[in-house]
Amino acid sequence: AQSVTQLDSQVPVFEEAPVELRCNYSSSVSVYLFWYVQYPNQGLQLLLKYLSGSTLVKGINGFEAEFNKSQTSFHLRKPSVHISDTAEYFCAVSDRGFKTIFGAGTRLFVKA
Amino acid sequence: EAGVTQSPTHLIKTRGQQATLRCSPISGHTSVYWYQQALGLGLQFLLWYDEGEERNRGNFPPRFSGRQFPNYSSELNVNALELEDSALYLCASLRDTSYEQYFGPGTRLTVT
Numbered sequence: 165a166q167s168v169t170q171l172d173s174q175v176p177v178f179e180e181a182p183v184e185l186r187c188n189y190s191s192s193v194s195v196y197l198f199w200y201v202q203y204p205n206q207g208l209q210l211l212l213k214y215l216s217g218s219t220l221v222k223g224i225n226g227f228e229a230e231f232n233k234s235q236t237s238f239h240l241r242k243p244s245v246h247i248s249d250t251a252e253y254f255c256a257v258s259d260r261g262f263k264t265i266f267g268a269g270t271r272l273f274v275k276a
Numbered sequence: 277e278a279g280v281t282q283s284p285t286h287l288i289k290t291r292g293q294q295a296t297l298r299c300s301p302i303s304g305h306t307s308v309y310w311y312q313q314a315l316g317l318g319l320q321f322l323l324w325y326d327e328g329e330e331r332n333r334g335n336f337p338p339r340f341s342g343r344q345f346p347n348y349s350s351e352l353n354v355n356a357l358e359l360e361d362s363a364l365y366l367c368a369s370l371r372d373t374s375y376e377q378y379f380g381p382g383t384r385l386t387v388t
Contacts, residue, residue, distance in 0.1 A: 196375050207280075207366055207379035208319075215375075254319065258375045263332065264309075268318040 166191040168257050170267035174250065178275050179247055185240040185270045187255030197238040198256040198264075199229055209253060225249070250274045278302065282367050288386045289357050295350040298382045307331075308350040309370065310342060311378060314363040322365075325350055334338030335354035357387045 171186040189195065196215050200208040212223025219231040229240045238255060255267040281300045288294050301308050310322040321334040325344035339355040348369075351378075354361055364384050368377035 178324040182340055198376065200379075205384075206376075207381045208368075211378070213376055262323075264375070264377060265321075266311075 165233070166195065166257050166259055166265050167256050167262075168267040170253075170255050170270045172270050173268065174271045174273065176273045176275060177245055180244045182243050183241065183245050183249075183272065183274065185253050185255075185268060186242065187238045189236050189238065189255070189257045191257060191259060192235075193259055196258040197231060198228075198258070199223065199227070199238070199240050200252065200256060201225075202252045202265075202269075204251070211240070238244050245272070245274050247274050247276060250255045279337065280367060280369050280378050282365075282380035282383050283294075284383060285381070286384045288388065289387055291359060293357050295354045295357060295361075295385055297354075297365050297367075297385070298349065299352070299367030299369075299380060300349045302371075302378055303323070305371060305378070306348050307370035308344055308379050309368045310334075310350070310352050311368070311373055312363045312368065313366055313368060313382070314360070321357045323352065341343035354385070363385045 167190045167261050169188045177183045198213045199211040201211050202208045212221045214221045214231045221229045227242050252269045252271050254269050255266050258264040283298045307326040309324050311319045324332040328344050342352040346348045347373045364382045367380045
């Protein structure tokens with residue numbers, strides 16, 4: 165069985181500071197990994213995904229994530245955040261069989 | 277390419293009533309997923325439909341049901357509504373070549 169753990173429920177950070185949102189997963193099979201963002205009162209939007217190949221994945225809005233197989237992690241990073249990045253971020257893992265498990269979410273709050 | 281659409285945007289029902297939520301996937305997507313996002317509980321997987329068949333369901337009672345039509349649109353029905361059914365219900369369709377889910381804006385169900 166797969167599981168996803170987002171280690172921080174809330175992350176407050178000042179504008180223009182760097183941020184890392186942590187995600188760990190467990191799975192007995194090879195997986196695909198995703199980060200989604202949800203702005204208030206909206207659905208989820210894909211930020212980036214890891215399917216194979218390079219372990220450093222670049223996504224939209226300046227975000228990137230690194231797949232670390234030995235540590236079973238897929239942490240999301242951004243070198244300089246903006247007020248508009250305030251949102252909830254979800255890490256997700258798929259077992260390549262159309263089943264996707266989502267983490268509980270991390271609320272990023274960017275302060276001026 | 278039109279995105280995933282959901283209707284209605286908001287739905288207010290009283291306890292004991294039935295609710296019907298609708299979802300239209302992106303053209304060419306045959307899989308539809310339903311999730312419940314209650315306040316503070318993250319995304320909880322409800323149902324997965326593919327090619328008109330229910331493929332999997334989450335840990336929800338039988339009063340949560342649905343179906344997928346020949347045009348791949350889907351309906352989620354919730355019978356005997358309870359107060360704790362109040363949540364944002366998200367629909368997603370799947371692009372099977374990348375296992376990436378595309379989300380609709382959601383239907384906010386309020387049970388009073």
